[in-house]
Amino acid sequence: MTELRPGDASLLRKVNTQATLRALRHEGVATLTQLGRVTGLSRQTVEAVLDELGERGYVKEVPPDEGVMGRPARRFGFRADAGYVVGVEVGGDAVVAALADLNGEVVAWGRAEVSGDAPAHERLEAARRTSLKCVDDAGVARRHVWAVAVGTSGIVDRTGRVSLSITLPGWTGVDLASLAGRWFGGTALAANDASLAALAEHWRGSAQHASDVVYILIGHRAGAGVLIGGRLHAGRNGAAGEIGTLRQVGWEAAARELAEGASAAEAFEAALAGDPDALRRVDRYAENLAIGASALVLAIDPDLLVLGGGYARAGGDVLLEPLRRHLAELCLSAPEVVTSTFGDEGVALGAVRLALDHVEREMLGL
Template identity: 80%
Template sequence: MTELRPGDASLLRKVNTQVTLRALRREGLATLTQLGRITGLSRQTVEAVLDELGERGWVREAPPDEGAMGRPARRYGFRADAGYVLGVDVGGDRIVVSLADLNGEVLACERTGVADGAPAPERLEAARSASLACVDGAGVARTRIWAVAAGTSGIVDRSGRVALSMSLPGWTGVDLAGLAGRWFGCTALAANDANLAALAEHWRGSAQHASDVVYILVGHRPGAGILIGGRLHAGRSGAAGEIGTLRQVGWEDAAMELVKEGSAAEVFAAADAGDQGALRRVDQYAENLAIGASALVLAVDPDLLVIGGGYSRAGDVLFGPLRRHLADLCVSAPELVTSTFGDESVALGAVRLALDHVEREVLGL
């Protein structure tokens, strides 16, 4: 018989806890017998693990199943309300905040506008105020926020600092993760907005069943994110997908040209009604968008190209010419789909990023 070494018992307890917690989160509610069958652990071991998880506040005993014959078995469930995560989209003209429980269910959202040319301190204060309002409005104690994740345009390095921003005044060098962590005294992360939007679509949206994905964020500020093998590909410095920074691609110029004589919504509506001038502007915008998108498609050869952001709501009036230009530019154009979440995708992707941290670093999954 092999004797356990000093660290073996601790490791075994950790493994038993992990498999039991995974099973509980997957099943929702389960009895001791069911958990033993799923995990392969003895009833005594499962009961000990549940006692420990209960002391941590991560597991609750559910009311008995009244429909069961005889003495009802004790049932247990994961406490998704043991903690919460916050996803924040710090955009050019708005802040979007989503509060979610540990199952990723969004419980509250907060939106607020911010001036396009607002200085960095003003933009940060708007994000902080909206985050606090979202949490307080939901009746959640601020101390129960386990992680915050923020998305923003530009290149964001692995530490959560904005390495380069060409669109937001004074934004380059802002330690977004460090500052966001002070709002609730918890761990905070930050990432590029298009990357987070791609993450949201792969989690619960249009790209759930795709492995390699290119996501194009179209709206107030254009951007792109890449998933390879279902995982975000940010690159060595966080600049992967930043093809819009190439002047030759023309994304910034095309976006400004589109709204030169009216808002984007007005231009798309006029084009949909058959206005020839609006149709030409939309076609030019779609062509410039396709040039950058096709470069990414040719490099990655993805399963799916997802178009999200505020302009994605234009529908076929934009997607029609975009598909045509992509077909001309790509060797093999992938399927083109619209985002499930529109302009909420960045905040939702930030929720997923925060949950990934909690599951890995707090729950030990």
């Protein structure tokens, strides 16, 4: 028999705890026997782990089913309400916040309008108020928020600082993660909005079954997020996917041309009605969009390209069809192109997933 070295017992307890907690979250509600079968651990080990997890508030004993004859087996469930996470989008004209439990189920939403030319301190205050109100309105104690994640436009580095923002006044240099950490007195993260939208699509949207994904966010500005192997790829400085900043790609100029003489929404509406001039403008926009998108496609060779944002929702098939056609002309092998599953909540939902990833890794040890 191999002799245990110092530290081996604690490591074994940790491994057993992780295995039991992971199995319980997967099963939802399970008996000791079921958990032992799934984990390969003895009944006594599983019971000891569950007792410890119960003391920590992560597990609860569930009443037996009605009508069970004889002595019912003890049943246990993961306490998804043991803690919560908050996901926030700080956008150009609005703040969107989502409160979710530890299973990722959103229990409350919060929204607030923000002026496009609002200074940084006003935008931050709107985000803080909206996040706190979302939690308070749900009846959740603020101390039970374990992590916050914030998505915003621009380049966000690994520390959560906005290193460059072209569209939001005074936003460059804002230490977003550090400031958001003060809202609930805990861990906070920050990332680019298109990257988080891509994460949301892979979690619960159009890209659930795709491994390598390019997400293009189009609206008043254009940006892209990249998933490789199902994982967010932000790059060395958080600038992966920022191909729209390259003037030669023409995304910004194309957006201005589309909205020339009217709003982009009106241009899409006219194109959907069959107006020839509007159809030509949408086609030119799709062609310019395809140039930048094809550069990402040729570099990554993704399984899927997801189009999201206000322009994608407004354009629908009248934008998708020419985009697919131009991509096919530019790419060696164009991927499937779909629109986002979500409306304006995609970035906040991706932020929820980012916060959950942190909680599961750092606090639950999964």
